[in-house]
Amino acid sequence: MGKILTIANQKGGVGKTTTSINLATCLASIGKRTLLIDLDPQSNCTSGLGFEYSEDGAGTYAVLIGEKKLIEEILPYEKVENLFLLPSSPDLAGAEIELVADEDRAFYLKKAIATYRDEFDYIFIDCPPSLGILTLNGLCAADSVIIPLQCEYYALEGLARLQETIEMVTDSLNPNLEINGILLTMYDSRNNLAKQVVEEVREFFHDKVYTTIIPRTVRLAESPGWGKPIMLYDPSSKGAQAYLDLAQEILLRSN
Numbered sequence: 009m010g011k012i013l014t015i016a017n018q019k020g021g022v023g024k025t026t027t028s029i030n031l032a033t034c035l036a037s038i039g040k041r042t043l044l045i046d047l048d049p050q051s052n053c054t055s056g057l058g059f060e061y062s063e064d065g066a067g068t069y070a071v072l073i074g075e076k077k078l079i080e081e082i083l084p085y086e087k088v089e090n091l092f093l094l095p096s097s098p099d100l101a102g103a104e105i106e107l108v109a110d111e112d113r114a115f116y117l118k119k120a121i122a123t124y125r126d127e128f129d130y131i132f133i134d135c136p137p138s139l140g141i142l143t144l145n146g147l148c149a150a151d152s153v154i155i156p157l158q159c160e161y162y163a164l165e166g167l168a169r170l171q172e173t174i175e176m177v178t179d180s181l182n183p184n185l186e187i188n189g190i191l192l193t194m195y196d197s198r199n200n201l202a203k204q205v206v207e208e209v210r211e212f213f214h215d216k217v218y219t220t221i222i223p224r225t226v227r228l229a230e231s232p233g234w235g236k237p238i239m240l241y242d243p244s245s246k247g248a249q250a251y252l253d254l255a256q257e258i259l260l261r262s263n
Contacts, residue, residue, distance in 0.1 A: 011152075013133070016146060016154075017166065022156045024137070025232075027222070027251075028133075033238075033239050036085075044131075046068055047096065047133050047146050050098075051095070054096050057093055059235075067094055067100075069103055133149065133150060160202070189257070195221045231247075
């Protein structure tokens with residue numbers, strides 16, 4: 009059965025989309041059939057892989073509201089074998105309003121994935137920077153959640169709130185949901201505060217924190233502008249090696 013991992017943090021700019029794109033690419037590159045679901049109306053996963061977002065509500069929006077089956081909307085990423093994308097569009101923002109009154113509002117994505125999860129080894133869900141209906145769908149559909157955490161003080165403040173949301177989901181909606189790991193991102197070894205954040209997070213969360221730390225690099229920041237994952241944009245870079253290392257950790261934790 010395919011493993012479903014949601015990448016979530018209500019704080020923006022912590023590396024959710026960068027992690028979604030590059031982790032999915034790394035696993036696909038070592039032979040794992042991988043689906044990346046763009047659940048963010050900003051569509052950064054979609055554009056980050058070089059796709060144009062749809063103007064007519066196709067992709068994730070059409071799947072969530074039941075107009076299309078997931079298998080009809082996924083796109084192969086032709087530059088990397090085994091990598092597929094369910095693209096997003098700005099219309100997805102309307103799903104927050106359309107689904108809010110429905111009793112099953114948290115389970116639309118789970119139902120859409122259920123029939124097809126065995127066709128993939130890994131399914132990654134890139135959530136928007138909020139704790140609304142879309143992120144709730146991502147958490148209810150997942151087996152586990154990856155939490156990217158920027159190596160700065162303010163990033164720690166929102167972590168407690170996200171934990172509360174995850175606990176709420178496990179208590180009442182998805183009892184099998186686990187935290188796969190906390191991923192430290194945008195690390196600058198020259199910054200003493202960044203080092204302090206790493207120490208504090210590891211002291212408090214212990215083995216829930218991945219060994220791999222994603223560095224702050226220009227090449228990682230540049231690659232989405234070229235519509236390429238870092239493995240294609242600069243495979244010899246520190247960022248590419250970091251995500252390859254993270255992919256190996258994910259494989260170990262999935263066994």
